[in-house]
Amino acid sequence: MSERKNRHYILNQNGIFQPFFGPNKYGKDRNIGTSFLKESDNHLFFSMNVGINPSYSPTQYINELVYFDKENLKYRNILLSGYLLSTVEYNNMAYTLYVNNNDNSVGIYVIDLKTSKKIKQFTIENRLQGLKEYFPIGQNGASLQIFKGKLIVFLDGNTSDTQFHPIMQIIDPKNGKLESETSLSDTSFLFYDSQIYNDKLYILSEDLNFTIFNDLNKNPKKLRLKQSNSVSEKIQNEKGVISGVHYLAGSVFVLYDYVKNSPADRIREIREYDLLTGKELHVIPLAFKSNKEMIRFFLTK
Missing domain, CATH: 2.130.10.10 (YVTN repeat-like/Quinoprotein amine dehydrogenase)
Known part of the structure; x- marks a missing residue:
């Protein structure tokens, strides 16, 4: 939309x-x-x-x-x-x-x-x-x-x-x-x-x-939700913001958009966390580069 x-x-x-x-x-x-x-x-x-x-x-x-x-x-x-x-x-x-x-x-x-x-x-x-x-x-x-x-x-x-x-x-x-x-x-x-x-x-x-x-x-x-010191520093230094959240199979998936650089040069990734412990489970780097200012995501069943 x-x-x-x-x-x-x-x-x-x-x-x-x-x-x-x-x-x-x-x-x-x-x-x-x-x-x-x-x-x-x-x-x-x-x-x-x-x-x-x-x-x-x-x-x-x-x-x-x-x-x-x-x-x-x-x-x-x-x-x-x-x-x-x-x-x-x-x-x-x-x-x-x-x-x-x-x-x-x-x-x-x-x-x-x-x-x-x-x-x-x-x-x-x-x-x-x-x-x-x-x-x-x-x-x-x-x-x-x-x-x-x-x-x-x-x-x-x-x-x-x-x-x-x-x-x-x-x-x-x-x-x-x-x-x-x-x-x-x-x-x-x-x-x-x-x-x-x-x-x-x-x-x-x-x-x-x-x-x-x-x-x-x-x-x-x-x-x-737990983060290592290196991830916390990355979020702070690269101005990471949450751009979307979805829940699936006992996990929460959080989309990060690091807005320090211009859109085409930004880091974007999805991090999966366990909803019981808060532990980080996986990181999904988004390799596709885009010149669009905003980014969202959704999960299909």
Whole structure:
């Protein structure tokens, strides 16, 4: 999916790329990118950042939620106000996290997946003591999950005394009631990703610290992915950043992009870690050189 243009591609099982441009009303190569592409239960969801557009919404900032039914092989879509950040499926409903661009409020839309109708919406409390604003964090839909029948929202502050101290809100999907709010760390925690894997909630920081929930009512497990001194020095000296994370067969695969040099001269590699011990298992160097600024990866089953 493109983050800038309405030009997207599907890779089929035969290795053939097919273009996809969303609903027919949007032309290809329009400045309508997407903020997330996320699989949840029986659907694949993605957003289309339409914004304020003279043809579709001249006065109100809007996004289009598009979703693909994997069983019936059908696409559906619905226009929604605000900027969409993530969607999860639960009980045949789509719960979509958004930010209102006018007043910086945060909320969740509830969409009937069969009719593409908005049923209701919840407001997320994102102002502590009415002063300090918190906003959803994480890449590619990591700011919202469904875990043990609860909506999980990840937020971080936008002021110097709250930034990099993210909180996790646990919300009842039936009524939008906030059941609890938990700080993810007593120290600085640069939230990168959250995923559900093997019935556990994994939360990863940019410096490779995991917070792992087996049960929301119990204290989480902490795990740090282990690095040798030479790898730590390499990451520091070459300005290594995480560019993608995937889970498979008891391992987590982390894609590193070392951004010190120009894109065509960069080192890029995938490191595999054991999810029980944090031990590094393998390193996969990426020999292909590219002049592209950003790089991602995915795992096929």
